Amino acid sequence: MTSNWMSSRWVQLLFVMAAFGLERAVARMFGSDLWPGAGAEAGLLLLWFSAHCDTMDGPVVLLARQALEEKNVNLVLPWVRPEDEEQIRHTFEHAQAVRGLGPQARTLADRHFLETLVRVHRAGEGAPYSGLKPAGLDLGPAVPAADRALQSGSAKALTRLLADAVTAGVQSRFEAALQKKTFEPNDVAAGRRYVEAYIAYVHYVEKVWEAASVTASPSQCGGQHRSVAAPGGHHH
Incomplete structure (x- = not known):
């Protein structure tokens, strides 16, 4: 036996x-x-x-x-x-x-x-899987800040971190587009530089707005289970 x-x-x-x-x-x-x-x-x-x-x-x-x-x-x-x-x-x-x-x-x-x-x-969540990753990976500042907010019971530091990052991102792209906005109509190269800067600026703003307007479903790790609150979009 x-x-x-x-x-x-x-x-x-x-x-x-x-x-x-x-x-x-x-x-x-x-x-x-x-x-x-x-x-x-x-x-x-x-x-x-x-x-x-x-x-x-x-x-x-x-x-x-x-x-x-x-x-x-x-x-x-x-x-x-x-x-x-x-x-x-x-x-x-x-x-x-x-x-x-x-x-x-x-x-x-x-x-x-x-x-x-x-x-x-x-x-x-519709996310890929390639095996377990080791501990101690650099996840950037946002996710650890989100965890710390839950542990402390306050989201002030987290919202400040996000607001500062978004402000810097918008400002840099805004200034780049603004500087290139005025150009001679016959200067096609300059016009293209403006269009490139404009698209980068507007797309960044659009993505930030979409992220802020998302209504999340029960998805913990950034899967695709989400819907945007307001319809419409800026396409180029």
């Missing part, structure tokens, strides 16, 4: 190892195609948010580790869509069953659960 028990346990461990390897291979091969994210025009803000949730010190992974230790999958279920809940519950239960086999099994089971959870979370 002991032999059969050991055999079944090792079958579980081998299954986790195989599933983990397969999942990593699929992510490398198809991650960016299976779950296409927002377009390049979404800018650095989307990149910061996307990175935030697939890092080892991001909110999803930290909660996942806590859930594994406390044996409470409910801690991470808010981060996935209702239709994905069954998959996460199944992966969580399997991880809990394998963790007791020993340190190596525990590490593999935990990693498999983390990979699955983050992949499913990002797929639910």
